[in-house]
Amino acid sequence: MKTNPFKFTFWKAVAILTLAAGAAATWLRVTGGLGASTNLTDATPWGLWVAFDILCGVGLAAGGFTMAAIVHIFHIKRFEPMLRPAILTAFLGYLLVIVGLMFDLGRPFSVWHAIIMWNPNSVMFEVAWCVMLYTTVLAMEFAPVVLERFRLFKLVRIMGRVSIVFIILGVLLSTLHQSSLGSLFLIVPGKMYGLWYSAYLPAFFYVSAIAAGCAMVIFESYLSSRAFGRGLEMHLLQEIGRVCVMVLGVYLVMKVVDLASRDMFGLLLLPRKETAFYWAELVVGVIAPMLWLGRAKVRANYHGLFAGAVMVVVGFVFNRLNVATTALERSAGVAYVPKWSELAITMSIVTVGFIAFALAARYLPIFTDEHGHAREEESVVPVAWVEDAGDARRQAPKRGDHGILVAK
Amino acid sequence: MKAKALLIDITQCVGCNNCQAACKEANRQPDTVENRLTPTAYTALQEYEGGVYVRRMCQHCKEPTCASVCPVGAFTKTAEGPVLYDESKCIGCRYCIQACPFQVPRYEWSSNNPRVRKCRLCAERVAAGQPTACAEACPTGATKFGDRDELLKEAYERIRNNPTGYVHRVYGVTEVGGTSVLYLSAVPFEKLGFKTQVETTPLPALTANAMEKIPGVVTVGTALLYGIYWITNRREEVARAEGGPAVLRDKLTRGSDDHDGHIGHGK
Ligand code: SF4
Ligand code: SF4
Ligand code: SF4
Numbered sequence: 157m158k159t160n161p162f163k164f165t166f167w168k169a170v171a172i173l174t175l176a177a178g179a180a181a182t183w184l185r186v187t188g189g190l191g192a193s194t195n196l197t198d199a200t201p202w203g204l205w206v207a208f209d210i211l212c213g214v215g216l217a218a219g220g221f222t223m224a225a226i227v228h229i230f231h232i233k234r235f236e237p238m239l240r241p242a243i244l245t246a247f248l249g250y251l252l253v254i255v256g257l258m259f260d261l262g263r264p265f266s267v268w269h270a271i272i273m274w275n276p277n278s279v280m281f282e283v284a285w286c287v288m289l290y291t292t293v294l295a296m297e298f299a300p301v302v303l304e305r306f307r308l309f310k311l312v313r314i315m316g317r318v319s320i321v322f323i324i325l326g327v328l329l330s331t332l333h334q335s336s337l338g339s340l341f342l343i344v345p346g347k348m349y350g351l352w353y354s355a356y357l358p359a360f361f362y363v364s365a366i367a368a369g370c371a372m373v374i375f376e377s378y379l380s381s382r383a384f385g386r387g388l389e390m391h392l393l394q395e396i397g398r399v400c401v402m403v404l405g406v407y408l409v410m411k412v413v414d415l416a417s418r419d420m421f422g423l424l425l426l427p428r429k430e431t432a433f434y435w436a437e438l439v440v441g442v443i444a445p446m447l448w449l450g451r452a453k454v455r456a457n458y459h460g461l462f463a464g465a466v467m468v469v470v471g472f473v474f475n476r477l478n479v480a481t482t483a484l485e486r487s488a489g490v491a492y493v494p495k496w497s498e499l500a501i502t503m504s505i506v507t508v509g510f511i512a513f514a515l516a517a518r519y520l521p522i523f524t525d526e527h528g529h530a531r532e533e534e535s536v537v538p539v540a541w542v543e544d545a546g547d548a549r550r551q552a553p554k555r556g557d558h559g560i561l562v563a564k
Numbered sequence: 565m566k567a568k569a570l571l572i573d574i575t576q577c578v579g580c581n582n583c584q585a586a587c588k589e590a591n592r593q594p595d596t597v598e599n600r601l602t603p604t605a606y607t608a609l610q611e612y613e614g615g616v617y618v619r620r621m622c623q624h625c626k627e628p629t630c631a632s633v634c635p636v637g638a639f640t641k642t643a644e645g646p647v648l649y650d651e652s653k654c655i656g657c658r659y660c661i662q663a664c665p666f667q668v669p670r671y672e673w674s675s676n677n678p679r680v681r682k683c684r685l686c687a688e689r690v691a692a693g694q695p696t697a698c699a700e701a702c703p704t705g706a707t708k709f710g711d712r713d714e715l716l717k718e719a720y721e722r723i724r725n726n727p728t729g730y731v732h733r734v735y736g737v738t739e740v741g742g743t744s745v746l747y748l749s750a751v752p753f754e755k756l757g758f759k760t761q762v763e764t765t766p767l768p769a770l771t772a773n774a775m776e777k778i779p780g781v782v783t784v785g786t787a788l789l790y791g792i793y794w795i796t797n798r799r800e801e802v803a804r805a806e807g808g809p810a811v812l813r814d815k816l817t818r819g820s821d822d823h824d825g826h827i828g829h830g831k
Contacts, residue, residue, distance in 0.1 A: 186676075187676070189673065189674060189675055190671075190678065191674040191675075192674070196673065197673070198601075198661060198669070198670050198673075199667070201658040201661040201662050202658065202662055229793045229796070230792060231793075231796035231799070231800055260657075261655055262654075262655070262656020262658065262671070262678040263654060263655050263656035263677060264655075264656070266636075266655045267655055269636045269653055269654075269655050270636055270655065273636040273637055273638075273653050274636075274637065275632075275636060275637035276775075277632050277768065277771070277775065278632065278633050278634055278635045278637075278659075279633065279774070279775065280633060280634070280635035281635035281636075282775065282778070283635075284635050320790075320793060324786060324789045324790060327785070327789055328781070328782055328785045328786060328789070331781065331785065332778060332781060335774075336774070339771055339774040340659070342770045342771050342773075342774055343632075343662075343767055343768075343771050344662065345763060345767070345770065346665055346759060355770075484662075
C-alpha cells in the first residue's frame with residue numbers, strides 16, 4: 157500500500173507528540189496524584205476523564221451491540237461485513253475505558269474491590285459490573301477473529317455454537333450500561349442545570365448511544381477504506397445512515413417532550429453559557445445531521461455520509477461533556493477547564509485506540525468481505541469496488557450457523 | 565439506641581471557633597484555623613453580615629446519598645446517626661462527592677492515596693454515650709447534642725417562645741428526608757448559603773427507581789431477544805431446508821442489493 161509520504165509522517169509525528177505529552181502527564185499523575193495532574197476540585201470532582209474517557213468511550217462503543225443485534229438476533233445478514241469492525245471498536249473502546257478509569261480513580265489499585273464489596277443500590281456499582289462483564293463478552297465475541305487468524309477453526313466452531321448466548325448477554329449488558337451512565341446523574345437533581353436534568357436521562361443516554369454507534373460504524377468504515385484502500389459497503393452504510401436519522405428523530409422528539417413536560421422551554425432563550433452549549437450539542441449532533449443525512453442524495457455520497465457521521469459523533473461527545481461538566485458548573489460555583497495533562501492523557505488514549513484499530517485491521521481478518529486488492533489510487537481516493545460481487549462472495553469463507561466463520 | 569443529632573442555633577453562636585479547635589483535636593488534625601471545609605477541617609465557621617456565624621459540617625442525612633451511591637459500600641449509616649466512611653474500601657471514584665446534596669465530602673487531592681474526608685459525628689464518643697467534641701466545647705450552647713426527637717421538640721419550642729427572633733423553620737427536618745444536624749436561624753436560610761431548594765424526599769429513591777427496572781429489563785430482554793433470534797433463525801433454517809428456490813431467491817435479492825449499493829456509478 158502506498159500512502160502519501162508527507163501525510164504519513166505528519167500523522168506519525170502528531171501521534172508521537174501526543175504520546176510523549178501523554179507520558180509526561182502520566183508521570184505527573186503517578187507521582188503527584190490527581191491534584192497535580194488535573195484541575196479537579198471538591199466542587200467539580202468529575203472532569204474530562206469521566207466525561208470523555210468513560211462516558212464517551214462507552215457510548216461510542218455502542219456500534220458493537222447494535223450491529224450484533226442486527227446481524228445475529230434479527231438475522232439481517234447483509235450487515236455482516238460491518239459486524240467485526242463494530243465489535244472491534246467496542247472491544248477496544250471498553251479496554252480504553254478501563255485504561256481511562258485507572259487514571260481517573262483515586263485508588264486505581266483498589267478497583268477490584270467492586271468485585272467483592274457490593275452495594276447493589278449504587279449505579280456506579282452497576283456500571284462497574286457492566287464494564288467487567290461486557291468487556292469479557294466482547295472478548296468472547298472478538299475471539300473468533302483471533303482464532304481464525306491462527307487457523308484454530310475447531311475452536312471457532314465450538315465458540316460459534318454458544319455465541320448466541322454471548323450476543324444476547326452483550327445486547328442486554330449494553331442496554332443496561334448505556335442507560336446506567338445516564339442514571340449516574342439522576343442523583344443530582346439540585347445540582348444539574350434544568351436543560352439537562354431529566355428523569356429520562358437513562359433513556360436519553362441509551363437512544364443517543366445508538367445513534368452514535370451507527371455514526372461510528374460509518375466513521376470507521378470510511379477511515380479504514382481510506383487507510384487500507386478497501387471498498388465501502390455503500391448500500392449498507394446508506395441504510396445505517398437512514399437508521400441513524402430515525403434514531404436521532406426519536407431522540408429529538410423525546411427531548412422536546414421532556415422539556416415541555418418540565419416546562420423548561422424558557423431556558424432555551426436565556427442568554428447564558430448553558431444555553432449556547434445546549435444549542436450547540438443539539439444543532440451539531442442532532443438537528444444538522446438529521447437534515448443532512450435525511451437526504452438520499454447526501455447518503456449516496458460517501459463524503460456526505462462521513463460528514464454526517466462526524467456531526468453525530470461530535471454532537472454526542474459534546475452532549476456527554478455537557479452533562480458531566482457544563483451542566484454542573486453553575487451549582488458548583490466554579491468553572492472547570494481541563495488541565496493540559498488531562499487533555500494529553502485523553503488524547504493519548506484516543507491515539508492508542510486509532511493505532512490499535514489500524515493494527516488489528518491490518519493483521520486480523522476484520523474486514524471479512526474485503527475486496528481488498530484494491531488498486532493503488534484507491535488507497536488515496538476510494539472508488540467503488542466494481543469486481544463481480546458473486547465472485548467475491550465465492551472467495552469469502554463459508555459461514556457457520558451464527559454467522560461466524562468456519563473452515564472451508 | 566435512639567437516633568442522636570446536633571442542634572445548631574445560629575443565633576447563639578459567637579464565632580469563638582471552639583468547635584473547630586475541639587474537632588481538630590478529637591480527630592488529630594493540625595491545629596490551624598480554617599474557614600471552609602477541607603480534608604483537615606470537618607467543620608468550619610462562615611461569617612455573614614451582622615456577626616452571623618454558620619457552622620458547616622456533614623448533615624448526617626437519615627438516608628445518606630453518599631452511602632447509596634458508593635459502589636463498594638464505603639459509607640455506612642449507624643443506628644445512632646453518624647454516617648461513616650471506610651477508606652479501606654474506597655476506590656476513589658468520587659461519586660460520593662459528586663452526589664452529596666450539601667457538598668460536604670472533601671478529597672485529599674494532593675495525596676497519591678487519597679481519602680474522602682468529612683465529619684464523623686464523633687461516632688466513638690457517641691457510641692460511648694458522650695456528646696460530640698464540638699458540642700462539648702461550645703461555650704454558649706449554640707451546638708447542642710442529644711436525641712433527635714427531643715432536640716426537634718426543643719427547636720420548635722424555641723421558635724414558639726421567641727417567634728420574632730427566629731425564622732419559622734428548622735433546617736434539616738425535611739431536607740432530603742431529614743438529617744441528623746438541625747439548624748435554627750434568625751436570618752432566612754437561603755441568605756446564609758443553605759441549600760433551601762433541595763428535595764424533601766431522600767435522594768437515593770431517584771436512582772433506586774431506575775435500578776429497580778434492571779431485573780425486568782434483564783428477564784424481559786432475554787426472553788424477547790431469544791424469541792426474536794429463534795424466529796428469525798427458524799425462518800432461515802426453513803428457507804435452507806426448502807432448498808434450491810429459496811436459496812436462489814436469497815442470492816438474487818442479495819445480488820441486487822450489491823448492485824444498488826455500488827458507488828461511482830453516478831447514482
Ligand atoms: S451531608 Fe452529604 S456526606 Fe453527609 S451524610 Fe448527607 S450525603 Fe453524606
Ligand atoms: S470515592 Fe470512595 S467512598 Fe466515595 S463513592 Fe467512590 S468508592 Fe465510595
Ligand atoms: S461531630 Fe465530631 S467530627 Fe463532627 S464536627 Fe463535631 S467534633 Fe468534628
